[in-house]
Amino acid sequence: MAEETDLEIEEAGGNKKKIIIAAVAVVVLVAAGIWFLTSSDEAPVETLAEEETAQQVTANSSSANTGSALYVAMPRPFVFNVPGASRDRIVQIKVQLLVRGDINEEIAKKHIPLIEGTLLSVFSTTTADELSTSAGKESLRLSAVDKVQEAMEGVEGSKVIERVLFTGFVMQ
Numbered sequence: 001m002a003e004e005t006d007l008e009i010e011e012a013g014g015n016k017k018k019i020i021i022a023a024v025a026v027v028v029l030v031a032a033g034i035w036f037l038t039s040s041d042e043a044p045v046e047t048l049a050e051e052e053t054a055q056q057v058t059a060n061s062s063s064a065n066t067g068s069a070l071y072v073a074m075p076r077p078f079v080f081n082v083p084g085a086s087r088d089r090i091v092q093i094k095v096q097l098l099v100r101g102d103i104n105e106e107i108a109k110k111h112i113p114l115i116e117g118t119l120l121s122v123f124s125t126t127t128a129d130e131l132s133t134s135a136g137k138e139s140l141r142l143s144a145v146d147k148v149q150e151a152m153e154g155v156e157g158s159k160v161i162e163r164v165l166f167t168g169f170v171m172q
Helices: 002-038 045-061 102-110 112-123 134-156
Strands: 069-073 078-082 089-100 161-171
Touching: 069 102, 069 161, 078 112, 089 102, 089 112, 102 112, 102 134, 112 134, 134 161
Parallel strands: none
Antiparallel strands: 069 089, 078 089, 089 161
């Protein structure tokens, strides 16, 4: 009987040790979590200010046409019918615009309805036979660039758009 009571006492002491170890582990994990959440991956304020100044100097020294290449995606694909020799076909074209510099990107985004309308009028002049060849697709793309640049020249006084890119092209 004495042996049984000794075992019970030892088991109770073991449970207390486990509880203490678990509590210490929880405290360490909470402290690590707080440290992780409060530590910042951002650069110091002085570094950010220096980088912004360097970017502004670079932007001011280069014109809008020689800025970095940026792509403006048209919000939805163009879906339209084209007449063909044997039957009419449905065409879906996804378009992105290549512009140079942040200023031109903002201008292009501001004039998306004008660009969409211009592209639709260009796309409506083509036929399925023309679009079935690579040369026909390239001709349509070049025509689209010319017309969009003309439209932007009339509104903004500059071409703004450097290229019209077909990022998706399906004809059924």
